Amino acid sequence: MARTLAMFTDVSLCIGCRACQVACKQWNQLAPEEPEWTGTYQNHHHFTDKSYRLVRFFEETDDKGQIKQWHMMSDVCKHCAQAGCLEACPTGAIYRTEYGTVNINQDICNGCRYCVSACPFGVVAFNHDTGTATKCTFCNDRIHNGLGPACAKACPTQSIKFGFRDDLAVVAKKRIDELKTLGYKDAQLYGEDSSGDLGGLNAFFLLLGKPSVYGLPEKPKLPQRNVVVDSLLSIGSALVVALGGLVAFRGRGGQGGA
Amino acid sequence: MEPGLLKSADWPALIDVYFFLGGIAGGAFVIATIANLLDGERYRDVVRIGYYIAFLAVTPGPILLTVDLGVPTRFLHMLMVSKPSLAIGMDAVTVGPFHLKPFSPMNAGAWALLGFSLFAFLAALDVFLEHRGGRSMRTLRVVVGVIGGFFAFFLAAYPGVLLGATARPLFVGAHWLGALFLAVGASTGGAAIALVLSVLGGQRGDALARLMRFTAFALIVQLAALALFVLTVSTTGSAGIARALAQLIAGSYGVPFWLGAVVIGIVVPLALQFAGVVRKTAPAITALMSLLILVGGFAVKYVIIAAGQAT
Numbered sequence A: 001m002a003r004t005l006a007m008f009t010d011v012s013l014c015i016g017c018r019a020c021q022v023a024c025k026q027w028n029q030l031a032p033e034e035p036e037w038t039g040t041y042q043n044h045h046h047f048t049d050k051s052y053r054l055v056r057f058f059e060e061t062d063d064k065g066q067i068k069q070w071h072m073m074s075d076v077c078k079h080c081a082q083a084g085c086l087e088a089c090p091t092g093a094i095y096r097t098e099y100g101t102v103n104i105n106q107d108i109c110n111g112c113r114y115c116v117s118a119c120p121f122g123v124v125a126f127n128h129d130t131g132t133a134t135k136c137t138f139c140n141d142r143i144h145n146g147l148g149p150a151c152a153k154a155c156p157t158q159s160i161k162f163g164f165r166d167d168l169a170v171v172a173k174k175r176i177d178e179l180k181t182l183g184y185k186d187a188q189l190y191g192e193d194s195s196g197d198l199g200g201l202n203a204f205f206l207l208l209g210k211p212s213v214y215g216l217p218e219k220p221k222l223p224q225r226n227v228v229v230d231s232l233l234s235i236g237s238a239l240v241v242a243l244g245g246l247v248a249f250r251g252r253g254g255q256g257g258a
Numbered sequence B: 001m002e003p004g005l006l007k008s009a010d011w012p013a014l015i016d017v018y019f020f021l022g023g024i025a026g027g028a029f030v031i032a033t034i035a036n037l038l039d040g041e042r043y044r045d046v047v048r049i050g051y052y053i054a055f056l057a058v059t060p061g062p063i064l065l066t067v068d069l070g071v072p073t074r075f076l077h078m079l080m081v082s083k084p085s086l087a088i089g090m091d092a093v094t095v096g097p098f099h100l101k102p103f104s105p106m107n108a109g110a111w112a113l114l115g116f117s118l119f120a121f122l123a124a125l126d127v128f129l130e131h132r133g134g135r136s137m138r139t140l141r142v143v144v145g146v147i148g149g150f151f152a153f154f155l156a157a158y159p160g161v162l163l164g165a166t167a168r169p170l171f172v173g174a175h176w177l178g179a180l181f182l183a184v185g186a187s188t189g190g191a192a193i194a195l196v197l198s199v200l201g202g203q204r205g206d207a208l209a210r211l212m213r214f215t216a217f218a219l220i221v222q223l224a225a226l227a228l229f230v231l232t233v234s235t236t237g238s239a240g241i242a243r244a245l246a247q248l249i250a251g252s253y254g255v256p257f258w259l260g261a262v263v264i265g266i267v268v269p270l271a272l273q274f275a276g277v278v279r280k281t282a283p284a285i286t287a288l289m290s291l292l293i294l295v296g297g298f299a300v301k302y303v304i305i306a307a308g309q310a311t
Ligand code: SF4
Pocket: A076, A077, A078, A079, A080, A083, A084, A085, A086, A102, A118, A119, A120, A121, A122, A123, A124, A135
């Protein structure tokens, strides 16, 4: 396996210009969509089959309901080291590349939509025209030709950085220290720790507040972790039911007392 | 209002129908197998009808799934692709073009559907041939019944485990859905056999009464699993999960949940059973009770899946 590639999105540098969102659409030839009124500058509510990159806007209000601070975060598929979508996929359409990214093979996907509900970040979207699931690929065609994703190239403030994961982790930690000394005491990394939740995210973030401020789960969980426990409980109830059957159908004939 | 981050697969009710029929098939098959193991002669009608129902209920499964996927050959991708990738998940096994992913309940369930269909076909064929006056192949039937029984349990339970392995707030901390779906399979499988028996009549001796006793027992397991499901979800704590649970038991799904899944599907049939009404009176009561159980069995799966997908 080649060195893991990663994307580091530093929200402290984001100006909400959405150049990344547009660049993504252009490179991936994603068709235009009807705008959606979300109440903020954000468009759309969710990732769609035609928006793989999405700049999220959050308005933090004070007690009087006045806007205190704007938060902007350019969101993307996290290419999780332990990916719910990949584990869920019954067809093997979702696979991990030699760079550690997670892709959906459009020829294999059968449109079951299981991955859509299995992603802890709501990333995968179903394309009703092709009947397949789609999401960000880190611009698979570009990274295999040494170009880096279109969004990172387009970002005018270098809020989106792309490179080898280990290199970016060093950059990210330095940036956190810098921000802390500037007084941003809540600044924190999200998904950088590869021994943390989901084995680390290959698109990790620098946030200026708690993950929940950005609508992110504090402790994202791999849904397939439930399979063992749920299966054991199912087996337990199967044993109980089978035992009930043996008792009900066994014994002397001729009487049917309860 | 925050729209939230998560997305839903938005499976149509077609999938609920498949899960419902799969449960009936699995439950009926296991009941027929147990009855056959204990006394194939005495419970001949339960065995025969059980295996027929299992076969008839599982047969629409692949068709329903194919309709949902849109393109017929796509269903095959659940089991095989011509060029499998190497890194497709934890403990994934590929043999030639085939792949098995133990941590993808949908993949494992597709295999179970295939395996169960084979055994359900063999069992139905065997009871059919015997009924037509052919020799009964006792040993073969036992082997088919026991191996098929494992697939049957799997088929009934896996949809619950499948839901539990998503990020949907109602399901992610639930844990009891597989157990619940299994119990629903047993109760609806028993009810389906009882319905046919009481309509056709002719069952000798106490077989029907014993079947109803088993079905009532399965309903108690079903009630327990449902209660544990609600309890587990309610103690999981996060705001999103609480909202999803409220939607199920008090929100727009509250009425079908309490009236359909709990009262019609569990409480009334159990009351009938324990009041002894079923044993003493006409087969019409047994038929009614079976119908209620079937309606409630569909309701509980439908309402949980719908609420989980909506919130
Ligand atoms: S963020 Fe979602 S879609 Fe992306 S790799 Fe992780 S689980 Fe899959």
